[in-house]
Every structure is written in structure tokens, then in C-alpha cells.
Amino acid sequence: MVARQLDEQIAGRFPVGQRLRVLDVGMGQGTQALRLARAGHQVTGLERDQKMIAVAREALAAEPEGIRARMRIVEGDGQDTGVHFLPGSFDVVLCHGVLMYVEEPDPLLAGLARMLAPGGLLSLLVRNADALALRPGLMGDWPTALAAFDSTVYRNRLGLDVRADRLADLTATLAGIGAPLHAWYGVRVFTDTAADGAEPPADVATLLDTEERAGRTDPYRAVAALLHLCGVRG
Template sequence: MSGQLGRIGQLGPLEQQLLARQLDEQTAAVFEADRTLRVLDVGLGRGVQALRLARAGHRVTGLESDPDLRDLVEKELADEPEEIRKRVRLVPGGSQDTGAHFLPGTFDVVLCHGELIQARDPGTTLAGLARVLDGGGLLSLLIRNDDALAMHPGRTGDWDAAQAALDFPERAGRAFRLETFTRGLAGIGTPLRQWYGVGIFGHDRLPEEDDEAERMLALEERAARTDPYRSVAAMLHVCGVRGG
């Protein structure tokens, strides 16, 4: 299952753009227009969403345990105008370290786009993410969809991976399913607001032609919110609001 586990950390351009559109939709629905948001990006990775949000005027803190990835983001920041560089702060640490670095209610938006799947105790980590959210704040999670693990390798003819996915044992507390996370979010006072599918049709590259790329994005975006298609996506983008 290592390929599936690593997939979230290596989102393609289409997936990143789709995630950005979904995130913008949720922030627009939850917060008033033109508000400068305090954002925490847990598992910063290459900083795609963090840099995008900083360019939009928000203050972003990136929590990342991998020094090489922090260096990559620092290099990206070096090419940005000073006003954008000032909006970004990088902090060494992993998803389990939010309580050690931040006080309760510090952020308006917390992103965790892949780190939960590697957490030793996802439930405790999830509670820690919600803890640093201010009241009415948005929690954005990207998780593996355990209900569809065999779909994508099976569709591409990777029979060994499909078989391994079907045989993948469900471990107590480690089931990455919408039902599980709906209960978990309610239990930590950050109930589910909306969820989307990501990676429904299995494409991770955008066509070079702008018209074709926009058509593909529009198709993925529509399917991402439509049953039953979103239920068989490779990943789920799950959004909750602190205090409901």
C-alpha cells in the first residue's frame, strides 16, 4: 500500500488546482469577503497552497518536519516580493506538534492535506488541529479514501496493487472513511460542513491547451461534488467548522 500512502504528498497540478478551488469556495462561504485570514498549513510540503494563500493577502504559518521541503519553500519565497515573504512563517514540526507550538484559537484556517495518514494517532492529531482553530474557523483535511482503494489501480491494470488494496486490513482507529471522519469531526466540536472527491478520473496532469485544461478541471470539479462519483475518488477533501 506504499504507493497509495505516498500519493497524497505528491499531488499533481490538476489535483492542486481542484483543491484550491474547493478551499476558496469554503473560505468564501465561512468568512466575510476581504478578511485577512490566519492560516496554518500542517505538512507544508512544497508550499503550493501556502504560497497561493500568502499571495492572496493572508498570513500563513507552515508546519513541516522535513528540512529539505522547508528549504524548497524558502527558495520559492526568495523569489517573491518582500510583502509576500513577510506573510509566511515556517516552523519545524509535524502534525502531532501543534499543541507544542501554538495556543488554542490561534488560526482561522487549518490545512492538513495528507499528514493525518502518517500520524501515529490520527484521532489525537485531529483533535490537536481543531484545538488551534478559533471559533468559526475552517478545518480542511485531505485524506485517503479507504472505500475506494482498489478502484484506481484496478482501472489502470495494476492487478497487484488492486489485490493489495482489497486485502488491506482495517485497523482500529485508522480507517480513512468519510463516515469515520464525520463522527470524529463531530466529536471534537468541528462538525462536517462539506466534502469533495479528489482524483476521481485518475488524471494528474493538465493538458497544455488552456481550453482543454479548463474543460478537464470543470469536469473534475463537477464530479467532485456529485454522488456517486465523489464516493469513489482516490482522496476525500473534508471540511469542518469549529463550533459548527
């Protein structure tokens, strides 16, 4: 879903065929970074976890030479982008699944906005604090659901206590750092309660189409497990 939404925003902001400079902060195993490199963009993946870096390097090594030349991997922390890169160095900055591990996200977000060239796109994927009660409620965990209404902290599937963000708060933050919110989507509206490792349904294409439709339609997107926010550098 996020890939479709990101492609939509890129297509709406940049000329067709333009080779974009992309920074993927907290790239993980490099899935999104590799996808964009295959699409012809110049991609830098920033990651601090050595296991993730090893997986990403192995995947990159299996790609054709042209794609390998378009992607580089930098070991580092998203909060230190100013150490690694000059301001305005990128057309697109991704920060997907990272903010939940950052206690104070505002300095990180301000640093990411500085990395963007004018008109550049900042793509964030965060846990939706306004819907934290939904998953435990649907699973019948009433004490957790009740506590979630007044909290922005939750326990993820790895057993870690992490944090979530509210749409209103991030909207204000993005405006304050010069990359105001341009569009937002919900992600995992209907599938958040699926078990890890569950087999996909036979008609997975219809499932994806349904999730995509819900992710851009009110009121469904407001109760999605994740929010995908796209800000644009002024």
C-alpha cells in the same frame, strides 16, 4: 481542485477581504501556503522535512516583500501544534496529504481542532479508503484490487505502505473533536491513473472543470482517489 474547493469554503464562511490567520500543517514545498499569502492572508507553514523547508524558503524568498511578511515557516511536527501555538490561534487550519502517514490520526486531529478559533475551518485532504480497489482494478492488477476491499493500507507511488481513511470514520471523528463535517468533495475522480510526469492534455481547463464537477456530484465523488473534508469549529 483542492484550491478551488478551499476558496469556496473560505468565501462562504468569512467576510470578503478579511485577512485570515492560516496554519498549513505539513505544508510540503509551500504551494498552498504561498497561494494564500499572495491572497492577503497571514500564513504559518509547519513542516519537519528539511528538503521541503529549503524549497519553501527559496520560493518565499523570490516573492515581493509584502508577501514575505505575511508568511512564516516553522520547523515542527503536526502532532506538536500545542507546543508551537496557543489554542484558538487560527481561522483556517490545513492538513493536506498528511494523515496517510500517521498511524493514529485522532490525537493529531484533536490538536488541530484546538488550534481553531470559534467558527474556524479545518481542511483535510486524505486518501479515500472506500475506493482503494479502483486504481489497481482499472490498471488490471486484480490481486491488489481484491485485497484492497478489506484494507485501509495501500502502497503509494513512492513505494511506501501508508494508510487511508473512510468518510464515515472521519465524519464521526470530526464531530467528536468539536469540528463537525460541513462539506466534502472528491479529488482525482478521473485522473488518478495518470502516469507521474504525464503531459497535461491540450484542453486542461475542461479537464479541471470536469474533475471539479465530479468532485461535488454523487455518486462520482464517493469513488475519488482523495477526499477533501471541511469541518467547522463550533
